[in-house]
Amino acid sequence: MLQENPLRAKYFHQTPDPESASSxxxxxxxxxxxxRQEWVAQEKAAKLLTAIIDSRPMKSLAxxxxxxxxxxxSALQLASFGGPDPAEAHISSFVDWLIGQMKRPSAVNKxxxxxxxxxxxxxxxxGTRQLFLRAGGVQLLPSMIKSSNSPANSQLLYELCLCAxxxxxxxxxxxxxGKAGIVRPLVEVTRVAQKEKVFRIAMSALRNLLDxxxxxxTLAPEMVDAGLQKIVITKQMQAWGxxxxxxxxxxxxxxxxHGIKVLSNFDKYKREVASGQLDWSPMHTSEAFWKEHADKFEERDFMVLRALLKLLESSREVKTLAVACSDVGMFIVHHPQGRYIVNDLRGKELVMRLMAHPDPDVQKQALLTVQKIMITRDKLEFLTGSSS
Known part of the structure; x- marks a missing residue:
């Protein structure tokens, strides 16, 4: 009935019979x-409820x-706007159910x-945005956008970005x-989107955040670091309808x-460590980088070094483990107290465990770092000096 004519949803809001106690x-x-247990019943009820909420005649200004x-x-504000929305509690319950479906779907793929x-x-x-935020729905969007970013999911991806x-x-x-990490998933959508509407809504969300x-x-450097500037330059060369x-x-x-500070190398390094995924970029292999920035690892009680060691303990990604081992070794070489600090933070124990890792590159980097932990400063300087 509603598919044929959505305007018929207004009939659900007709005043019930005052004589009927069961209305x-x-x-x-x-x-x-x-x-209900059956997904078909849930789906039909959800679609009808959406139409009924959207067509309600007494939407409050509040x-x-x-x-x-x-x-x-909000009592005074509610009064100034003519009182609360009669449907607020029902919309809240519906939003809670929708978020529940995002977390634990009743029907796979549906x-x-x-x-x-x-x-x-x-x-x-x-008002619904406030309810969605309060119920924790915002925190689900970044991971869902990331996992749905493929041409096969273009409509779902569009609607996820539309929600964002x-x-x-x-x-x-x-x-x-911003705190949930929406920037990188949205930037990645703009990088690979094939449909104009998907690209437009993702870029528009980034613009609103930037504005x-x-x-x-906070977010502008993250956009630059994620490669948005290069994407924008490339996309400007395309013909758009x-x-x-x-x-x-x-x-x-x-x-x-003109409006974004370029990140320093160490800022980029900190962000990469915080992301939990390391790659063999020049920052990790450059002697100049480590000579210049080794002392910055002391900031906030060696926060970055602690995060790096945490990756050695918790990461399951082979490349991240190998790079992290190498970074610990570089810190030991270029910080005057590096080997003692790493020892105090259980770094020696964590690296030694990785000497038995099944991946040969992780084994190699762990062995090299253990050697740097074990030998004295003067021998270390001789070893690194003779190898350079």
Whole structure:
């Protein structure tokens, strides 16, 4: 019925018969159906509930402005906007169910696409964005975008990025997205997207994050480090059918050229260690880098070195383990107290374990680092000096 004419959803909001004590509002009826075991019933109820919520006649100004009755500090604001939205509690329950489906799908390959498609509709309202943020939905988006980034999932990917984009219009939502690590997944979408609408919505979300003054200094360097500037330059050479994309790229190019500090090498190194994935870039092999920056590892009680040693303990990625072993060795060589500091932080024990690793490169790097831990400073200087 609603597929044929979505406007018919308004009939669910007709005033119930006051003479009937059994009259139920439409929200309660369909929220109950979401608890059925059969996915078919859940899916139909969810789609109907979406149409009913979207077509409700008494949308409050408070809800449209993101003011929730469940917020104790909002009483005065609610009154000034004419009171709470009658459907707020029902929308909240529905959002909770949708997030539950994102975490633990009832139907494999079906629950997540349906839930994201529904959220893309519901998040048009500022109040729903607040409910989604409060329920922890924002933290799920980065990993879902990353895992869905392929041409085969273009519609799901578009709607995931659409949800992220809508959340960037909420200050707290944008902040939560940044902290959850949304930048790199979105940048990667712009790198590989084949459909214009997917590229446009991902780039638009990045623009909104960049335009927030309170996030600019934190997220702009991350965008540069993720390669967004190169992507923008490359994409500007393409022919686009959408003039909005041309303007968007021009704007991002100007912002990234003139408004972003270029990361220092050590800033890049810290970010790479924090990401948990290391590669054989020049930072890891350059003697000049280590001579210049070895003393910076002392900052914040050797925070970066501790993170590096944590990778030796917890990472399962072969390249990361090999590079981390090499980095520990480089620190020992170039810091006056390197071998003692590494010993105090259990680094010797962690590296020695990796000498028995099944990968030959990890074994090799672990052996070289253990040698640097074991020999004295004067012999170490002689050894590294004779090999350079």
């Amino acid at each position: 139920l509002d439409p929200y309660t009826v369909f929220l109950r159906l979401l608890q 809800f449209n402005n993101g003011i929730l009755s469940s917020d104790p500090s 629950s997540v696409p349906i839930s994201i498609s529904i959220l893309a509709v519901l998040l048009r309202e500022r 984009w809508q959340m960037t219009f909420l200050a707290a939502g944008a902040d939560a997205l 927030r003054p309170e996030l600019h200094d 959408d003039d909005d994309i041309v303007e968007l790229l021009k704007y991002m190019d100007e912002q990234l050229k």
